[in-house]
Amino acid sequence: MSSNPASTPPPPNRTSGDRDATQPQETAEREINPERDHRCESRRGGTVIIEGGTVVTVDDSGTEFGEGHVVVEGDRIVAVGPGSAPAQQGPVRRIDASGCLVTPGLINTHHHLYQWATRGYAADATLFGWLTELYPVWAGIDEEITHAAASAGLARMALSGCTTAADHHYVFPRGGGDVFGAVVAAAERIGVRLHAVRGSMDRGRSHGGLPPDSVVEDLDAALAGTQEAIDRFHDPNPGAQVRVAVGPCSPFSVSTDLMRQAAELARRNGVRLHTHLAETTDEEEQCRAEYGRTPVEYADDLGWLGPDVWLAHTIHLSEEGIARLGETGTGAAHCPTSNGRLGAGIAPVRPLLDAGAPVGLGVDGVASNEAGGLGEEMHQALLTARARYGPEALSVRDALRLATRGGARCLGRDDELGSLEHGKLADIAVWRLGGIDHTGIADPVAALVLGRLPKLERLLRGGSVVVDDGRLMPVSEAELTHELDRASARIRTREVSA
Structure with missing residues (x-):
């Protein structure tokens, strides 16, 4: 298992002002809006582009882009590269990852x-x-x-x-x-x-x-x-x-x-x-x-x-x-x-x-x-x-x-998971860096590993959104917490009565 040499200079963090927001021939979603209907995001299909953030592919060569993009079609990654993604035909959902680190799930x-x-x-x-x-x-x-x-x-x-x-x-x-x-x-x-x-x-x-x-x-x-x-x-x-x-x-x-x-x-x-x-x-x-x-x-x-x-x-x-x-x-x-x-x-x-x-x-x-x-x-x-x-x-x-x-x-799935590469499954984490926890750490991977775990801006599994703006999409945390509290109480009761 290879790793990048410690002497490799880290790519810089990006801010929202570092990217060109103009993309022709697309239906664009630029910003994450927590007030919109999140349910539409959980449906997989079409093209999704994540761009503007630092992209760490974890491929065999340790490829990283200080500002890069990942293009997803269906449940697969179809392109990874530097800068903004090329224009795409048809409807596209764009995830603005400015100020974020993009890694494999x-x-x-x-x-x-x-x-x-x-x-x-x-x-x-x-x-x-x-x-x-x-x-x-x-x-x-x-x-x-x-x-x-x-x-x-x-x-x-x-x-x-x-x-x-x-x-x-x-x-x-x-x-x-x-x-x-x-x-x-x-x-x-x-x-x-x-x-x-x-x-x-x-x-x-x-x-x-x-x-x-x-x-x-x-x-x-x-x-x-x-x-x-x-x-x-x-x-x-x-x-x-x-x-x-x-x-x-x-x-x-x-x-x-x-x-x-x-x-x-x-x-x-x-x-x-x-x-x-x-x-x-x-x-x-x-x-x-x-x-x-x-x-x-x-x-x-x-x-x-x-x-x-x-x-x-x-x-x-x-x-x-x-x-x-x-x-x-x-x-x-x-x-x-x-x-x-x-x-x-x-x-x-x-x-x-x-x-x-x-x-x-x-x-x-x-x-x-x-x-x-x-x-x-x-x-x-x-x-x-x-x-x-x-x-x-x-x-x-x-x-x-x-x-x-x-x-x-x-797990025997290195051909499908674990890196951001063409043809692999679109399991992708987008981490929000910044604030008092990470500002000033020039290397975003160091910020992720050494600092407090950053807020998870998005989590995609096979192109479907599982976490959006730090919120679990498929079910509410409040519902899960209520169920867990009941389960923990039930097993304590069984322990006492055993």
């Missing part, structure tokens, strides 16, 4: 959306203690709670610049209803892309695992449920909004048989594989005690390394483990805030990048990252990498690349 490679209903629990616990406290609480989730939590979580991510999210759902309480379908429905409601990881656990407490037996499945049920999720929801076609991956939870909650057979099932169906790995020293000690292997060696033995696999956390890796992930093209979902919240450690991001492993960013479940935004993870990733490896470990453009191209590589 961000990609979240690891999440647990159902946890939005259980924030703030076990505030001072390590991972195993945190799980021990929360598993009995999660035994109370159902379809309604999961949908409310997932809708709120995806909305928060959209408002932080995220257009694609990978959600790892592995808790299936008896009598909880269609919780996996509830997550998929939430993504359709909010309007972001979803890589829905059908998780599973078959090692409850009675078999030496951490979760209560009430939330685990037996081997056959887990495999059958995974196949059903693929059959119902996976879309292998270009431009897909929903794809499904296979994701047994972790070595300490899943049997060897389930890990191995789940990998075989995934490859029969041509879908990707995802699990937690090497998150804590406790996990490594348990793997060595049970299997005589490190977590990476154990995963390798079971067929869980390869270019169709991405792993969450990957904190406690030996030099040999890092090299093996690079050799096999296995991806890593780096979750710096969650790792810090649980005191799990700092992932070796710089060595993984140097080894050639795909590395993306993850919010992780908000029971261990209560803020829940993806944009902020760029800042956290930069700080933790520099804290461990020094000030040159990660540049601001490296951090942006992790959140875009790196995530696209982890």
Whole structure:
């Protein structure tokens, strides 16, 4: 994963007075008017031009334009370049990005959306203690709670610049209803892309695992449920909004048989594989005690390394483990805030990048990252990498690349997502820079990564507007907040009565 040299001079920020507003032969929309009917913006179609702002493409060459344009037709980008866009025939919607930074939409490679209903629990616990406290609480989730939590979580991510999210759902309480379908429905409601990881656990407490037996499945049920999720929801076609991956939870909650057979099932169906790995020293000690292997060696033995696999956390890796992930093209979902919240450690991001492993960013479940935004993870990733490896470990453009191209590589969609290039999906974030938070920072990428997360002026997913002028378009935040409050109260009541 390449990055621009730190010596590259940053492009200047632009102001609204720096652009020519004259464009012939077009129906133009120049300014964002918060009083107009926003519903018309959510319909995809025709031509959309974003121009006047700094455009950072995150392509292989690190191309940037101090003042540039992006042209969208339907759900695809058809042109990116400097200055104003050429005149277009027919109706055109123009988004004036003066004073803004235009980037690819961000990609979240690891999440647990159902946890939005259980924030703030076990505030001072390590991972195993945190799980021990929360598993009995999660035994109370159902379809309604999961949908409310997932809708709120995806909305928060959209408002932080995220257009694609990978959600790892592995808790299936008896009598909880269609919780996996509830997550998929939430993504359709909010309007972001979803890589829905059908998780599973078959090692409850009675078999030496951490979760209560009430939330685990037996081997056959887990495999059958995974196949059903693929059959119902996976879309292998270009431009897909929903794809499904296979994701047994972790070595300490899943049997060897389930890990191995789940990998075989995934490859029969041509879908990707995802699990937690090497998150804590406790996990490594348990793997060595049970299997005589490190977590990476154990995963390798079971067929869980390869270019169709991405792993969450990957904190406690030996030099040999890092090299093996690079050799096999296995991806890593780096979750710096969650790792810090649980005191799990700092992932070796710089060595993984140097080894050639795909590395993306993850919010992780908000029971261990209560803020829940993806944009902020760029800042956290930069700080933790520099804290461990020094000030040159990660540049601001490296951090942006992790959140875009790196995530696209982890999810197997680098041909469609993660950069602003001709033919790629029109997943685009427009960030408003300025005010007391960013004025005076000459490099807009530094402003985005090092400063307070800017206001999101627009967020497009496949050309459709998801966020406009900082407002979520498909559903009101007030409605989502009311639903989340009800869901959180319901699960607390279930916890008390359990």
